[in-house]
Amino acid sequence: MATKFETKQAITPLVAAAAKKITKKAVFCVDNIDPSCDVDDLRKFVASMSVKVLSCFRAEPRRRPNETVPISDRRAFRLCIADSDRDRLLDADKWPDSVTIYSGISNQRQTRGDWLL
Numbered sequence: 001m002a003t004k005f006e007t008k009q010a011i012t013p014l015v016a017a018a019a020k021k022i023t024k025k026a027v028f029c030v031d032n033i034d035p036s037c038d039v040d041d042l043r044k045f046v047a048s049m050s051v052k053v054l055s056c057f058r059a060e061p062r063r064r065p066n067e068t069v070p071i072s073d074r075r076a077f078r079l080c081i082a083d084s085d086r087d088r089l090l091d092a093d094k095w096p097d098s099v100t101i102y103s104g105i106s107n108q109r110q111t112r113g114d115w116l117l
Contacts, residue, residue, distance in 0.1 A: 024083040025054060029102040031062050031076040042077050051089050052082040062102075 030042065043056050061076040081089055088094075090101065 023052075023054070025080050026083040026086050026089075026103070028079045028081070028089070029059060029062070029076055030079050031074070031100045031102065032098055033075045033077065035073065035075050037075060039077065042079070046079065046081070046089065049085075049088050049091070049094055051085040053079065054082065055080040062100075 033042065039056050039058060043053050046053050046056075055078075057078045059076045059078045061071045061074050063071065079089075095101075
C-alpha cells in the first residue's frame, strides 16, 4: 500500500517496506548438561530437532541450595533460537532425562526466569 509523502518539490509516492525480515528470538538456559558436552555439541543436537540456532554460549550452571564450591560436575548454556522453533526445542521427549531448560535470561542482572523442562 503506497502512501504520499509531501515534500517542497512535489508529492512523491512512498512505499514503506522492511529491508529484510527480522527473526523474533527466544533465549533459554539449558542446564545440567554433561561436562564433556561443548557449544558445538549442543548446537548440533538442537539443530537435529529442526531448530534454528542463532547463538549458543557457555553459561554458569544454576546453583543448588546446598552448593558452595565451584560447579564442575555439569555445564549450562545460553541458547538463542528462532521463536517460531520454541515448541520443537521444548519437546521433553527429545531431551535426556534431568536436563533442565529455563526461559527469560536477562543480560542485565543474569536473572533467570521460569523453569520449562
